[in-house]
Structures are given as C-alpha cells and as structure tokens.
Amino acid sequence: MTDSFRTPAGITLGLEHFGDAAAPLVLLVGGPTMLSWPDALCExxxxxxxxxxRYDLRDTGASTTVDPESPAYTLRDLANDAAALARGLDDLPAHLAGIGIGGMVAQVAALDHPDAFSALTLAGTRPVAPGPVDADLPDHDTHTMERMFALPMPDWSDRDAVVEFAAAKAEILGDDPAAARATAARIFDRTPSADPAAGGANQLGMVFAALDCTPRWRERLAELAVPTLVVHGRRDPFFPVGNGEALAREIPDARLHVLDQAATDLPADLAEEVADAMIAR
Incomplete structure (x- = not known):
C-alpha cells in the first residue's frame, strides 16, 4: 500500500507499506528511492x-522535491526525517535499515535519535560521507570508476535512454543489468518531474554531491547501543567490503553478514537470507 507522511518540518515523504500495520516496524531508508529495497526483501x-x-528520501520519488541541484537541507535533516517517520508510524522504537547513501542517513539517525530505534541494519554503505575517504578505508575501485565516468549521461527525460544507462552502470558494478533495467523503469515512472536534475537525483542520488554532510559521525559509532547488522556484498567495487568490515568493528557487538555473490545491489534471490539475518538477534 502506498502512502505519504508529513513531518513536523513540513516535508512530505512518499512511502509504501508491507505486512500487518500492528506488527513491529522495520523502516527502510531509500538509497535514495524506496526501490533501492527489493520487493522480495520487503515481502x-x-x-x-x-x-x-520503505520510503523515498527528499528530492526523490513521491517525497518533497524542491531543488535537487542545490538542496537547502543537510544529512542531519534527512536523519531527522527518519526519526519523525519512525515515531509517527509506531509508539515503539523501530528497526531502522539504510542502504548505500541511505545507510549514511541511518547511522546519523540512530546516533542522533537513539530513543527512536531498537535495531539497525546497514547495507552496502560506509562510515563516512560522500567525498574523500579516510586513509584506512578502501575507496571506490579505480577501474570501475573510470568505466562509470566514461558512460555518457542520458537524457533524463528519455525513459529508454535512462533504462539502458542503468543497465550499463549495473554491468560495470557487477550487478544484474536486467534487474537494474526494470528498477530504473519503475523509478523513472515514479519521478514526479521531467526536470533533468530530478531524474538524476532519482536514478543516481546526485543530490548527495551537493548535500552538507558535516559534522563527521564515524568517531561516534561506539555510542550505538542497539543490535546492529552490517550487510555487504563481497564483490562491491563502489563501497568495497572493507567499509562494511570497518562498520562492524566500530559499532559495539555488530554482526557482519557478507553476501559472497553480491556487488552493490541486494539481489532478489538473496531476500530470504537477508531477511533471516535482519530478524535474528
């Protein structure tokens, strides 16, 4: 069931429900859109x-879109959105999960709003913001990034071009091009504006390139006191698995679950395995 939620800050968040609304809440932060989380895992x-x-971050999907090229909010605001949504949907703390850039949001939300969350899952992410990486963390694979940057940007108003761009990017990253093609088409159809910046933000999360992500939070990870699962693809060239290993080391008692055959995406055929890991305590 699709729905929307208006935060105390006046932001509308597009969201989708699965399961019994009276059951314990698992809140999936978009990375950047809700479709970063496979249907199979939600089910x-x-x-x-x-x-x-699962929900869309600002400037993507059915959430409030203003100016993806010059966002007038910060990573902390996105973390506040997650906490407001968790509190608005349930009286009890939620299990918060973030993937990719959504994993950065989830880390900050759990640190800044510890009362709002009972558990944390971090998938395919790292403990620092977009941009220069800490010396002890593996950066994006150089060859992969060269191939990615060599791809010409599509006309974001051309559905076929956007879909084929997503498939080509997935092939470079080691993900399933067919699955990426299908997801990109769904994301395109949910993008509320034909503006190129909106298309780029929805498909690539480009808004994060301009987002204020200070101050750092890595040094605070030891403060996290909720059960934490770190899920990471062994073959991820964008955020290599060493980033997930660092998160699992620095968050007290965190569990690391490495998906040996996965790259950046969570494959639908691993949904049962990931769901079991998320529910385990």
Missing part, C-alpha cells in the same frame, strides 16, 4: 511478522 520481512515501510 520476506512481512512474512516474518514485521510491518515493513
């Missing part, structure tokens, strides 16, 4: 007795 979690809600 698998719902079958395990959870109320699953």
């Amino acid at each position: 698998a979690l719902a079958r395990r007795g959870r109320h699953v809600v």
Whole structure:
C-alpha cells in the first residue's frame, strides 16, 4: 500500500507499506528511492511478522522535491526525517535499515535519535560521507570508476535512454543489468518531474554531491547501543567490503553478514537470507 507522511518540518515523504500495520516496524531508508529495497526483501520481512515501510528520501520519488541541484537541507535533516517517520508510524522504537547513501542517513539517525530505534541494519554503505575517504578505508575501485565516468549521461527525460544507462552502470558494478533495467523503469515512472536534475537525483542520488554532510559521525559509532547488522556484498567495487568490515568493528557487538555473490545491489534471490539475518538477534 502506498502512502505519504508529513513531518513536523513540513516535508512530505512518499512511502509504501508491507505486512500487518500492528506488527513491529522495520523502516527502510531509500538509497535514495524506496526501490533501492527489493520487493522480495520487503515481502520476506512481512512474512516474518514485521510491518515493513520503505520510503523515498527528499528530492526523490513521491517525497518533497524542491531543488535537487542545490538542496537547502543537510544529512542531519534527512536523519531527522527518519526519526519523525519512525515515531509517527509506531509508539515503539523501530528497526531502522539504510542502504548505500541511505545507510549514511541511518547511522546519523540512530546516533542522533537513539530513543527512536531498537535495531539497525546497514547495507552496502560506509562510515563516512560522500567525498574523500579516510586513509584506512578502501575507496571506490579505480577501474570501475573510470568505466562509470566514461558512460555518457542520458537524457533524463528519455525513459529508454535512462533504462539502458542503468543497465550499463549495473554491468560495470557487477550487478544484474536486467534487474537494474526494470528498477530504473519503475523509478523513472515514479519521478514526479521531467526536470533533468530530478531524474538524476532519482536514478543516481546526485543530490548527495551537493548535500552538507558535516559534522563527521564515524568517531561516534561506539555510542550505538542497539543490535546492529552490517550487510555487504563481497564483490562491491563502489563501497568495497572493507567499509562494511570497518562498520562492524566500530559499532559495539555488530554482526557482519557478507553476501559472497553480491556487488552493490541486494539481489532478489538473496531476500530470504537477508531477511533471516535482519530478524535474528
């Protein structure tokens, strides 16, 4: 069921529900759109007795879009959105999960609003903001990035071009081009504006390139006191697995679950495995 939620800050967040609304809440932060989380995983979690809600970050999908090229908000504001949504959907703390850039939002939300969350899942992400990486963390694979940057940007108003661009990017990253093509088409159809910046933000999360992500939060990870699962693809060339290993080391008692055959995406055929890992305590 699709829905929307208006935060105390006046931001509308587009969201989708799976499972029984009376069940314990699992809140999935978009990375940047809700479709970063596969349907199969949402359904698998719902079958395990959870109320699953995935949502779009600002400037993507059905959430408030203003100016993706010059966002007038910060990473902290996105973290506040997550906490407001968790509190608005359930009286009890939620299991918060973030993927990719959504994992950065989730880390900050759990640190800044510890009362709002009972558990944390971080998938395919790292403990620092977009941009220069800490010396002890593996950066994006150089060859992969060269191939990615060599791809010409599509006309974001041309559905076929956008879909084929997503498939080509997936092939470079080691993901499934067919799955990427299908997801990109769905994202395109949910993008509320034909403006190129909106298309780029929805497909690539380009808004994060201009987003204020200060201050750092890595040094605060030891403050996290909720059960934490770190999920990472062994073959991820964008955020290599060493980033997930660092998160698991620095968050007290965190569990690391490496998907040996996965790259940047969570493949639908691993949904049951990931759901079991998320529910385990």
